[in-house]
Amino acid sequence: MTSGAETTRGARLAPPGPPRRATFGLLKKLFTDRLALMSDSAEAHGDVVRIAIGPKTMYLVNHPELAKHVLADNAANYHKGIGLQEARRALGDGLLTSDGDVWKKQRRTIQPVFQPKRIARQASVVANEVEGLVKHLRDTEGPVEILHEMTGLTLGVLGKTLLDADLGGFTSLGHSFEAVQDQAMFEAVTLSMVPQWAPLKKQLRFKESRDDLRRIAEELVEQRLANPIEGGEDVLSRLIATDGTREQMRDELITLLLAGHETTASTLGWAFHLLDEHPDVAAKLRAEADEVLGDQLPTHDDLHRLPYTARVVEEVMRLYPPVWLLPRVAQADDEIGGYHIPAGSDVVVVPYTLHRHPDFWPDPEKFDPDRFDPDRPSGRPRYAYIPFGAGPRFCIGNSLGVMEAVFVLTMVLRDLELRKLPGYEVVPEAMLSLRVRGGLPMTVHTRNRR
Template identity: 80%
Template sequence: MSSQSVSARTARSAPPGPPRRKTVKLLAQLFTDRLALMSESAEGYGDVVRIAIGPKAMYLVNHPELAKHVLADNSANYHKGIGLQEARRALGDGLLTSDGETWRAQRRTIQPVFQPKRISRQAAIVASEVDGLVRRLAAHRGPVEILHEMTGLTLGVLGKTLLDAELGGYETLGHSFEAVQDQAMFEAVTLSMVPEWAPLPKQLRFRSARDDLRRIADELVEKRLADPVEGGEDVLSRLIASAGDDVDGARERMRDELITLLLAGHETTASTLGWAFHLIDEHPEVGERLHAEAVEVLGDRLPGHEDLRKLRYTTMVVEEVMRLYPPVWLLPRVAQGDDEIGGYHVPAGSDVVVVPYTLHRHPEFWTDPERFDPGRFDPDNPAGRPRYAYIPFGAGPRFCIGNSLGVMEAVFVLAMASRDLRLRKVPGYQVVPEAMLSLRVRGGLPMTVDARVGRSDEETRPRAA
């Protein structure tokens, strides 16, 4: 389908959507339950929905072919949209928020860092970091906040694999990114009508967080300039090399790139792992299959890149977790010119959102879509569903650049943790999704940790691969 294939004049004037009398409810959901807003709209009005709230109208797209149109076939007509526009105040024009030639130049600079051969060489680093995490968890007494642990892990992996740098000394990173997400969504739902200078607690936290992130990014650049890596293949080295003789003039650009990479590179994987541990706890039989596969494939050693294809069930679990709780739950765009989507006219300037959260639950493409069933992704039994029915990493030219590293990290964590540990949610704790820039567990995930019977500290000490 192309925006040129059918004239906008022949398209129906507007898709269906909630009536104006529901504005108060829609506003409340926009502030407090964005997932319910998207789900109820898709269920009630179909695959293209116009959601009008006040002076704004948002077009929800919820069909694989229509998602393909927006994200791939006519991607040039769609720039980054709601939420990401507001995040630009903290992230600047990094890879996540930029468009056009700026984005293409950034992608060319960073792409080589994510080449499959280079990522495969990082497997030993990832496994070592995960090993350290599993040991810390095994030694812990009492409940542990698992999302905090996952954030620390993913930041550590990101630093060593992509930046060739230690991030252990930057304990404030996780909290600063939370403040950035909170502010971006606050601005999105208030249509940026609250001025930045207003002395609200949320605004004050955001300004402090933005200053903290800029300081950390600048420090990372300065450290690398003081101690360059000859022929370095990491992001820091490539950013500095791309600046040529004008490093001072490129500092703001490098800062934007690093802040964006730090956020996108750790938040999505940490969120996926949090949801994985929640779902495994809800389905003990899945945990037992994960344990059995890890023991069979790995024994007592650390995993290597070649083990990814052998950890089939573990990979299926990761894929099903990302179906139910895609870390990037919303792909917002702004139409640059008039378009036609699903037979409906979409005017230039419209907010158009592809929602993986609802697309991954579309009953036409997923049987019993609310059920957690890793078997959906069994490679021996392909379901034959459309490619764009499952887009946890986005799609089209802006497909997530770090998907391979994120999947490898998640598979290693689930395999090694399931082999050696049992993690259980604190009794009575209610897990509630929070749809921010990423889809995370609201308020954290406290869990108790027990070593598996017969696997003492010495018995769980992996031997060299």
Template identity: 55%
Template sequence: MTIANGADQTPKNPARRAAGGRRTYPGPPPWATPALLRKLWGDRLGLLSDAAREYGDVVRFAMGPKTLYFFNHPDHARHVLADNAANYHKGLGLAEARRRILGDGLLTSEGETWRGQRRVISPAFRRERIAGFTGVVAEAGAQLTQRLEARSGNVVDVAEEMTALTMDVLGRTLLDVDLSPLSFLGSAFEATQEQAMFEMVTLGAVPLWLPLPRHRRFRAAKRQIEDAVRTLVASRERGTGTDGSDLMSVLLRVAEREQDTDARWRGLRDQIITMLLAGHETTASTLSWAWYLLSRHPEAAERLRAEAVAVLGDRTPEYADLTRLPYTTMVIQETMRLYPAVWGLPRVALAADEIGGYPVPAGADIMISPYTLHRHRDFWDEPDQFRPERFASDAPAVAHRYAYIPFGAGPRVCVGSHLGMLEATIIAAMVARRFRFEFAGPTDPVPEAMLSLRIRGGLPVRVRPA
């Protein structure tokens, strides 16, 4: 990508130099705290985007007992996520909130615990194994197109369809189980995510033991999720005829080494819940946003359809087709630029540090946001426009490696990125060769920045034959 002029990116309140040459932080004044907290609750993306426009690439938010340091330059992202990653653990209050949902699984653990979990899980995501999942993805895509055919001419919630599809693929690939009896997991995970966001916005000041309706919903949802995990583990322990290479089998074998019964259960529970949530929601989000963008850009939708028909015809997709669907891949990449499923990467500094000339105290809450980095005017031409051609093989390279990080970066880059791209690309091609979607909502969809970047209230579209 060529670097844009970026004239309108100049902050209105540039940082001043303190004695000794260190910079002092720009940011909203202390009396803005009530407004900041309201925006943190209702419009997290707007809070970060507006701050970047107003103050530039570094912003300090003082919000009562909490201070948040927002860094929005690719150099900052590289420092926090890669160069000095050992100094930055998961943070912003989300660490504890996520841990209440996911336990001490791969997304929440740190240090040696995380490294051990990553070593155990990584073999399940090797490229040669992912290639073998293509048939499962294609079968799920065929079932989806049958459902859409039956609803042709009608309005469907395509976000709901994408969630059902990705949950099905997750179960049949990584876990080798049928998750269809556990359809209630979607609403249970939604309740737990709402609790995580509530705890972030309230800065953890509202005790979980208070008998609030939202707390009761959270506890009920957590029980549902744990009961589902028990059912999955019990069914596998009884034997289901698997070949033992799936992730569930791997986790069970690791758990057998643990002598403590409670610790064995906690380890299994935490990893399986992590896989259930993270393994389907990000891809469902990406596909949902792709269908919305394509419904608003019929020329791109037609180009994608033409490519899918030319490459696939009427046959079942194969793994080799990934390299034969460049425009489809570009659409997915551009969708992830505009609406990255992982919109924020909160961290906490273990020791004092310096980022871009700004002092970072030990214990500071840091935010790196792929959403704002992907729309940074110094690194993207017309950053708010949907232009898949940015990712063409003959287009200029991205101006900075860390200006585009849809899967995160550094040691904790998403282990499932290749599976996510395989699934999104194959499903997009299979659906686009048969159907086009007309957005049927009364207003444009609203991004909802939860643990992933969802479409608030779903995505109603009218199904039409291509």
């Protein structure tokens, strides 16, 4: 192919993209810098890009209206794709990886747990968990690995709010999910050409982690079966009430444990990094926390009284959307932006690049929470900002995740200052979620609020 659009068989126009001679460079980026692969392709070739790497061809979609077409208007034609297909080996057919009628049934089962009134009732649980985190950080000597702390927090919140269970005893969860993500992405970028039986260290670690996650999920089910909650509204109770198989309950729990903690933990890690880089933003957030909360814990009603903190969370998710890639597979031929998309093609909507599209985001690399100020007209299309996905598969837990992130930032910054270690380089790592490579060590300083 050439770098420009070309006509395919039957006079159908194929999108532009990198030439075949660029395959080696593309392959290198696929392994080492997937964000650059997507960003550079969009910058060079436009809003629909055909990226051919060896036997694999994928189509990058980078415009709000075209993203709407894939994710909402013609969603039935696009099933889950690259990365999530590979994750199915560990997650099974949970809500994240399933399609069709199976997915619809799972969504109906889980949806009531996330009803707004029920989530509002969980605010005190979230605030108490964050209060425990603040006390822990204050008492810690030396640097803390903030991503590890956020993982522990978000798992604790997930257990108490969604499962009505204490996950504190399952200390291996975070490490096991990390191994699952690593393996899923490894299989995706190697096109699953490495045999699963090959005794590679990465694959052995994956198998151990998959077994660990299954053990934990099955133990949670056994605990609830032995101690049922009459009229329970939590996920465990609802899964048991559906009379699904043990395997189905296990898959759903593993999926929920991953999706329910990883995205919020990742967002909080990026937030602490950006707030350390931008002390003026941190100062505004602290001033709002002092004024609204004083010495009290936040309530659900306080969310609308913390608008600046909410804008900080929105801007963090614009620059570093936890779900940076929304992969799909076209079930039938389609046309996107005037270009032909063959059936069976991998189509990717990339929030990371879409959130930086210069036509919709002035000065897109700048960290500016006030770009989400409702009094500042933006004129942006709805699908220019999709940190929680869009269409039928819009993230079911978005309201809980935002409440948790707002509570963490306002309570931590009210009482503490977190500073990155001098000279520490923060590098994004695009796995199933967008995380900080190698963690985020920070020092903790108690704030004098006189």
